[in-house]
Amino acid sequence: MSVELRDIDAALARIRAYVHETPLTTHASLNVLCGTECWFKAEHKQKGGAFKARGAHHALTRLSPEQLACGVATHSSGNHGAALALAASRFGTRAFVVMPSNAPRPKREATIAYGATVIECEPTLAAREETLRACVEQTGAVFVPSYDHPDIIAGQGTVAIEMLRQNPELDTLVVPVGGGGLLGGISVAAKALKPSIRVIGAEPEGANDAKRSLESGVRVTQHHPDTIADGLRTTLGELNFALIQRYVDDIITVSDPQIIDAMKLYMSRAKELVEPSGIVGLAAILRKPDLFVNSCVGIVISGGNVDLEHPVWL
């Protein structure tokens, strides 16, 4: 069971009515600083403030009416939970979201605001999975995973189709990688649409399981992430890793201070709000500018849900 361009094309047709085609924008002063032409895909302006709306809505379009009627459930530290809550409300069903106690406050609040039932648990993968299992057992809801599933990957991959339509000149894509749903889906679509394109992952140094997995050829399943990029702390998925091994050219890691610098730079120049996980692509270009000289780079900004009461950049 894998994901191909035709799945991603079909996903785009299915979700078109529910999600935004987000803008692809460029900024003269950032191009000068990066020493290359940068085009930013604004998934922070997606419904719910993150690309996760694509996969969540797509997954729900693939459920039968009977399944949908049972409600949906997931565990998530943030954007996927909010996206699933949003999608469930659009499809007229219930959502149960297991969230670790350290989930960012605004993401938790958004999930509740979209009408989901939030169930808090300890911030460990074991606790999340166990709490979810109990929730599914009690409610009969259908589990919708956050990244390691073909429907989710196909949904997230729709970003690449839009980008290459919006600017066919793009010769490189730089994409955040956490669980690998976004990078996996984008790499499939991009390489199928434009075989010459480079696809590069961007990852925090403190959560570099994708980098280590790609280098060793063996998926890292145990890791102890330590990064401000809360959306990228998840462990690379199995299906995701297979796609990344096949289609991704390189992964660049960035430190938390580099993420903060990129975040402040983008906010002050573009006047847009981005979350730490969202801006690792720009941080990667600023860290390794030599890799991007004379390129036309598409950078995916994956989300913009920051806690304004506790700015991480201070």
Next chain:
Amino acid sequence: MSVELRDIDAALARIRAYVHETPLTTHASLNVLCGTECWFKAEHKQKGGAFKARGAHHALTRLSPEQLACGVATHSSGNHGAALALAASRFGTRAFVVMPSNAPRPKREATIAYGATVIECEPTLAAREETLRACVEQTGAVFVPSYDHPDIIAGQGTVAIEMLRQNPELDTLVVPVGGGGLLGGISVAAKALKPSIRVIGAEPEGANDAKRSLESGVRVTQHHPDTIADGLRTTLGELNFALIQRYVDDIITVSDPQIIDAMKLYMSRAKELVEPSGIVGLAAILRKPDLFVNSCVGIVISGGNVDLEHPVWL
């Protein structure tokens, strides 16, 4: 000497090559909260991060080559100084900007980054005017005022032409008012293009000289502004007041906490960075929602230059 639509049309033709046509965007969740249809004109995404680029570039297109060669000078606590610096660099001339010692750091830094010479003075109007006079005397630079001048007003008024082209359905405009260049210019253009349109100013309670001037019929020239909206502390100009008296329907004042609330709301929903002065229009709608029911409201966001190191919303 006044300003008419034809002056503003001509200004738009002159500045088109130098400034952005900024987007006009709407946000479903903000429409629900405001109880009306809101369209935001994104002048925080203008060159230099504020609408001031329009007036400054227009003023420079109106100088003779001989005048331009002398350089330009102004006093400004922020966005006009940066805009003049930017315009001067585009026109290949020098800019001298007198800035009070309490000018926001990022605005001062931007002015310097655009190549201007910044001359610091005490934060009083008298000190600003005296320092500017000395600067003009020494350098021979041409004074480019920040708001009380037909060329500046015509430049800022171009915002209204774009808005009504971008959405001809707009039936109300809400515009920040400080010195009155933006509100004056917009009101002239909007009423000429669409006589039925309402034009409403939005002003901090702590700098309500425009409101008091409009109510009494006499321009307030002495006032002691106390507001976080640093761009709106200036005193209403003479020419500006005459236009506002003639064309503006109402002025709504908002408190600093209301400005902060509107700022946080817009940032979290639209994922865009706005400055306190920039978002008074949204604050005004949230304060007086009854005035905007069943309307199609254009809200000018005048700027987005915030100090990320010292977030005013905390």
